[in-house]
Amino acid sequence: MKDVEDFIAELPIDEKLILQQLRSILFQIEPRFQERLSYGVPYYYRKRRVCFLWPVSAPLAPKVAGDVKVLLGFCYGSKLSNAHGLLQKQNRKHVYIIPFSRLSSINQQIVQEHIIEAILIDNELHKSNTLK
Template sequence: MSKIQPISFRSMDEFLDYLPENEKEIVLFPRAIILECLPGCKEKLAYNVPYYYRNSRICFIWPPSVPWGNVNIKGVQLGFCQGYLLRDELNYLEKGDRKQVYWKCFSSLEEIDVALVRNFLFEALEIDSMSGRK
C-alpha cells in the first residue's frame, strides 16, 4: 500500500468484492465485452484495477471507489492505453490533459455504447498486434 493508493488487492475476486454493487455492475459489463473482443488477452491487476494485455497494455477498467492520489473519478473509466492512436471522429473518448491514454466514463449501464466500445477494442487490439511484430 502507498499514500497514493491505500488499498491492495491480491486477486480479481478480491477487487470485485470490494466494489459497491452499482460500480460492480458497471465494471462487469465492459469486462465481458473486453473478454469477448480480446480473446486470449491476459487480465491482470495493476494499480489495483484490471488491465488487459496481449503484447502490451491494451485497456483498463478503473472504478471510482479505487483511489489514485487526489484524482476524483466521477464514474467507471474504460481506458485505452494507446488511445491517442485510435480513430475517434465522434470525440467519444475523453482526453483531459493526457497525451496517450484516452478513456470514457460511465455512471450507468445505459451510457455504454456497446457497438462503439467494441469497435475501439478491435482497433486497440489491431494496434497492439502491430506493436508486437518485429
C-alpha cells in the same frame, strides 16, 4: 495478493455492474486477454497493455467530473480514431478514457469498435518493435 475477482467483489454495486459489463465485452472480443491488477485496477494485456477498467472508488482514481462510476481507458488511446468522439484526453499524452456513469450508458457496439481498434494498434506496435 488480491485477484481481479476479489477486487470486483469489493466494489460498490453501481461500479461493479458497469465494470462487469465492460469486462464481459472485453472478453467477448478477445478471450485471450491476460487480465491482472496493475496500479490497483484491472488491466488487459495482449502483447502489451491494451486497456484498463478504473472504478472511481479505487485508490489513485483520476479526478473526473460528474457522476462517473467507471473509466474504460486505452493505453494507446492517442492512436485511436475516436470516430464517435467519446474518447477523452484530459491532461494525458497517450492514455485516453471513456467515462461511464450508468450501466445503460454502455453502447456495446461502440465499445467493441474501440477495443478492436486498440487490439489492432497493439498488433501494429508489436510488429514495429520486432522489425527493429
